[in-house]
Amino acid sequence: MxxxxxxRFAPSPTGSMHIGGLRTALYNYLFAKKNHGAFILRIEDxxxxxxxxxxxxxxxxxxxxxxxxxxxxxILVGNNLEEKGNHGPYxxxxxxxxxxxxxxxxxxxxxAYRCFCTTERLNALRQSQEKQNLPPGYDGFCRxxxxxxxxxxxxxxxxxxxxxxxxxxxxxxxxxxxxxQVSFNHIVLEDAVLQKSDGFxxxxxxxxxxxxxxxxxxxxxxxxxxxxLPLHFLIYKTFNWQxxxxxxxxxxxxxxxxxxxxxxxxxxxKDYLKEYLPNAILNFIALLGWNPKNNREFYLTPDEMIEDFxxxxxxxxxxxxxxxxxxxxxxxxxxxxxxxxxxxxxxxxLDSSELKKYLPMALERAEKNSDxxxxxxxxxxxxxxxxxxxxxxxxAEANITKTNLINIKNYLTELGPEEWLSxxxxxxxxxxxxKLNGKSNQEMLWPLRVALSGLEKSPDVFDIAYALGKxxxxxxxxxxxxxxx
RNA sequence: GCCGCUAUCGUCUAGUUCGGUCUAGGACGCCAGGUUCUCAUCCUGGUAACCCGGGUUCAAAUCCCGGUGGCGGUACCA
Numbered sequence: 041m042x043x044x045x046x047x048r049f050a051p052s053p054t055g056s057m058h059i060g061g062l063r064t065a066l067y068n069y070l071f072a073k074k075n076h077g078a079f080i081l082r083i084e085d086x087x088x089x090x091x092x093x094x095x096x097x098x099x100x101x102x103x104x105x106x107x108x109x110x111x112x113x114x115i116l117v118g119n120n121l122e123e124k125g126n127h128g129p130y131x132x133x134x135x136x137x138x139x140x141x142x143x144x145x146x147x148x149x150x151x152a153y154r155c156f157c158t159t160e161r162l163n164a165l166r167q168s169q170e171k172q173n174l175p176p177g178y179d180g181f182c183r184x185x186x187x188x189x190x191x192x193x194x195x196x197x198x199x200x201x202x203x204x205x206x207x208x209x210x211x212x213x214x215x216x217x218x219x220x221q222v223s224f225n226h227i228v229l230e231d232a233v234l235q236k237s238d239g240f241x242x243x244x245x246x247x248x249x250x251x252x253x254x255x256x257x258x259x260x261x262x263x264x265x266x267x268x269l270p271l272h273f274l275i276y277k278t279f280n281w282q283x284x285x286x287x288x289x290x291x292x293x294x295x296x297x298x299x300x301x302x303x304x305x306x307x308x309x310k311d312y313l314k315e316y317l318p319n320a321i322l323n324f325i326a327l328l329g330w331n332p333k334n335n336r337e338f339y340l341t342p343d344e345m346i347e348d349f350x351x352x353x354x355x356x357x358x359x360x361x362x363x364x365x366x367x368x369x370x371x372x373x374x375x376x377x378x379x380x381x382x383x384x385x386x387x388x389x390l391d392s393s394e395l396k397k398y399l400p401m402a403l404e405r406a407e408k409n410s411d412x413x414x415x416x417x418x419x420x421x422x423x424x425x426x427x428x429x430x431x432x433x434x435x436a437e438a439n440i441t442k443t444n445l446i447n448i449k450n451y452l453t454e455l456g457p458e459e460w461l462s463x464x465x466x467x468x469x470x471x472x473x474x475k476l477n478g479k480s481n482q483e484m485l486w487p488l489r490v491a492l493s494g495l496e497k498s499p500d501v502f503d504i505a506y507a508l509g510k511x512x513x514x515x516x517x518x519x520x521x522x523x524x525x
Numbered sequence: 526g527c528c529g530c531u532a533u534c535g536u537c538u539a540g541u542u543c544g545g546u547c548u549a550g551g552a553c554g555c556c557a558g559g560u561u562c563u564c565a566u567c568c569u570g571g572u573a574a575c576c577c578g579g580g581u582u583c584a585a586a587u588c589c590c591g592g593u594g595g596c597g598g599u600a601c602c603a
Binding site: 050051052054084085086087089090155159162166169170172173174175176177199201216219222223224225228229230232233235236237238240242243244247262263264265266267268269288290291293295297298299324327328329331333335337355356357358359360361362364365366367368369375401404405406433480481482483484485486487488489490493495496497498499500501 | 526527528529530531532535536537538539550551552553554561562563564565566595596597598599600601602603
């Protein structure tokens with residue numbers, strides 16, 4: 041029987057969660073759900089110096105905000121950090137004894153060794169290798185120290201790291217779920233540090249030990265880890281552990297083809313929440329590097345992606361993060377978002393009847409969330425400032441326009457309450473009336489629309505009139521008439 | 526430099542496993558036309574790509590060889 045599918049998202053709490061990290065989390069989530077497995081959050085904070093206070097809390101908050109629920113990992117209960125799941129703790133700094141034990145075992149079986157080399161020696165070594173164009177890496181100086189010397193050094197209180205005893209020949213070949221077979225010659229691999237002199241493990245050791253202990257079946261992570269894959273694989277082998285399956289995701293690149301960085305705009309997953317709907321962002325980044333067989337482009341929620349998701353349909357090459365498509369997708373998502381929720385999200389202080397009238401006009405046009413308040417502001421304010429000349433249609437004259445507006449006002453005043461019940465009713469009646477008077481839509485409707493909106497470009501004139509209601513409509517026309525000399 | 530990964534329209538991609546149905550399809554963007562009082566929506570059409578050079582073959586985006594470009598790694602960071 042096949043073991044249960046278990047995947048993890050394992051960020052470091054070293055700052056704001058990157059949008060690329062969010063995509064890694066998404067793919068892990070989709071893979072887990074697709075296979076009825078577990079999605080686990082693990083925090084990799086083995087580097088004490090780089091750990092940022094509050095970053096862990098932000099990771100949890102962000103994952104929640106995007107709706108990527110995990111089955112196990114640290115959770116926030118109020119302001120308190122707790123955990124769920126029975127493979128914890130899920131924060132690496134609380135798992136030190138596991139790594140210590142692993143290191144000890146490796147040392148005892150001779151698969152790792154203590155290295156007493158100083159930073160100075162290591163730097164000098166690197167420099168000379170660079171000068172000679174040699175492959176960089178540790179030269180194995182401490183690889184075969186006599187036991188007596190090791191004892192002496194330890195007794196003398198010398199600092200040491202623990203290095204992996206990398207085989208000097210052969211190669212490691214691994215099937216990556218996305219890339220197929222990848223292979224690495226051992227000879228160019230160095231004896232990587234497994235345990236730092238402060239007693240903390242490096243990523244390499246901690247990630248292998250934890251993935252094993254947490255029974256992770258598939259490691260889905262960024263391509264930047266591919267070069268250290270053979271090391272990880274060999275560590276599993278050394279322990280005689282069953283290695284998980286691996287999938288290395290392509291990177292997300294900036295429009296300048298570089299790794300996505302601050303210079304290219306927002307990189308933090310939380311920044312996008314300001315301008316875009318979470319599901320629109322997820323829709324966008326999911327398709328950046330993955331595409332379903334059916335070529336579907338629109339997913340209202342991540343859960344709609346689950347059925348279509350196939351990990352081997354993820355692309356190998358890096359994808360450029362082009363925000364134009366995100367704008368388009370956000371527009372599509374906006375149109376389908378429940379109006380009440382949306383009002384809450386962008387903090388619109390309007391009652392529900394106003395929302396029902398106003399929002400559809402904005403949603404037809406908005407790409408970013410912040411476009412919405414801008415698009416309906418002319419409806420809310422009583423102070424619409426515009427140049428009177430704007431009222432006059434192309435090739436028309438001021439006095440005629442003024443007369444037209446007066447006629448429209450009189451006509452609308454007469455219009456009964458049953459016509460004011462919908463934009464469509466107002467429209468049908470008004471279009472007939474204009475025709476009956478031998479006028480063109482342009483000479484009548486343009487001034488009306490500007491009078492009501494104050495804008496050169498705006499939503500449909502009848503939508504506006506209906507949203508404004510009879511009273512406001514008439515008073516805005518009055519203002520327009522008065523502004524024309 | 527060394528190691529690894531990678532390469533189809535401006536961008537995201539389909540097609541590459543099993544060579545012909547690909548004068549390379551879709552989406553975004555952009556352009557034009559239609560609908561329309563303006564904008565947006567909607568509809569129609571257009572724009573634009575197989576990294577380069579050899580080879581195999583009746584036939585190559587697809588197979589082989591050799592280049593080149595891009596990205597990643599090269600830490601007691603992850």
